[in-house]
Amino acid sequence: MGDLLRPFDFEFFRYGLAVATFAGALCGLVGVIVVLKGMSYIGHGLSHSIFGGYAASALIGVNYVLGAGLWGLLSALMISGVTRRRVIGADAAIGVITTASFALGLAMFAVFGRRGRSFDAALFGSVLGVDRADLWAIIGLTVAVATAGFFGYRRLLFTTFDPEVAAASGVRTGTVDAVVMVVLATVILATMQVVGVTLIAATLVIPATVARMMTNSFSRMLFLATGIGAVCGFVGMNVSYHADVQSGPSIVLVGAGLFTVVFVVSGSRGRRRTAGIVRRSQTASVDAIGSRRALS
């Protein structure tokens, strides 16, 4: 028991644990919309794209949140622009632009050296260097996203389920989608340090998918995914300390373990519930970034 509690003696661990728990909860909450709107690939791509901005801002010494945030926004606009012109498909546009951005970040680090914030931390996550300010930032973001989700619940539900009828019913679906994209980019930025860009998509997708296997209700799925994400963050951080593995892989592996357990326990019913959203995730990225489907 003493061994289990020993890391709590260290301030860096306590901060890291709290940040990982809130980051997990936040990713779980936002992940519900990401999964149900079929935006998993966009989340994955956006996190990789942001790495290019992270590398550039580390090299030129500007605030990484600002640099990586602007880079991510630019990538999202490029993806949207290419897709709207139907030059290539949305999935191909995401693949090309975001992986090129990721590769550019790797190349910059290779050519100019690894200055500034940790290269490994950005890729795989680390809680070393997490301080009180990071903790307050993630708490503030979690409260802001939860508040937006509370007051925008009905619009979010209608827009996610049936965007066309929602728009025809007077819901500003464009605004809802834009807010979702901004929140997604902000969450990726805020949790990048703990989870790492290569694994953020998993922390978005796993809690929501596990929650979907457990419930048929949208509101319960939001609560469950938030809780599951928080548990994964908390347990994953402890595993990270004791197993001496980076925080990102630990959190994701805990989530994957939980997914396996729920997958087995929920049986065919759980698998049926997720079957459709997996199919949707594979095919609906186009809609999520504004490409129009043929209507007739």
Place this chain on the structure above:
Amino acid sequence: MITVEAPLVRLAGVTCAYDREPVLSNIDLVVAPLQFTGIVGPSGSGKTTLLKVLLGSATPVTGSVHRSRDLRVGYVPQVETVSWSFPVTVAECVLMARTRGRVLPWRSRAEQSEVEEVLSRLGIGELAGRHIRELSGGQQQRVFIARALLGKPNLLLMDEPTSGVDVRTRHDILHLLDDLHDLGLAILLTTHDLNGIASHLPHIVCLNNEIIGEGTPRQTLTADILERTYGARLEVLEHAGMPVVLDEFHHGRVVPPRRIGA
């Protein structure tokens, strides 16, 4: 003195295009109160686009759409386009009609009773807590009709309401729509089913990017109009005073219908 009620929607010279490819061309259409119309035509003829123009979710390239001030549209999408794995119960789905202007996530008592009332009216009151995928095809249609009705529409637009359902469910849906029409609702639906649906409706629009014909089934389900609509020769017979469309050809001549077991 004859009074003519103002139309709910009037389309004049409407043309719609996707990527500069016209889907609807120069459409003139009037949707009047209490109208009950079926839009028929081949795949890609612009049926769904026409519904979306009426709904307001597709914008014409040219032409004008005039909507009555008191127009309230309810829309029932094609069941194939619905994400059935989405975590939503019947009651939650119906309540989506009460989204605009609502801030709190939970339903009020008044909303709860409204949802119960509309579900009971459609005969699915006991299904409120069920997930939408756990329903039969006819029940699923009723859920989306209930959602549309909760918005208290005076025009109901339905995209292929009987697609993929069995004969009995198709009859049930037709009877339900007939009842709703009798209660004062204008209904406009698209269908591929000429014999099972279209021929039972009082008014048909034959569409193939442009309006080929419009009128009663007798006026529109003719060999000439159907050939121009579908691009294939179809034979029209009459049964119990209603047109029956056949597409069975052998060496260019129709095989006459034969009663099985006669």
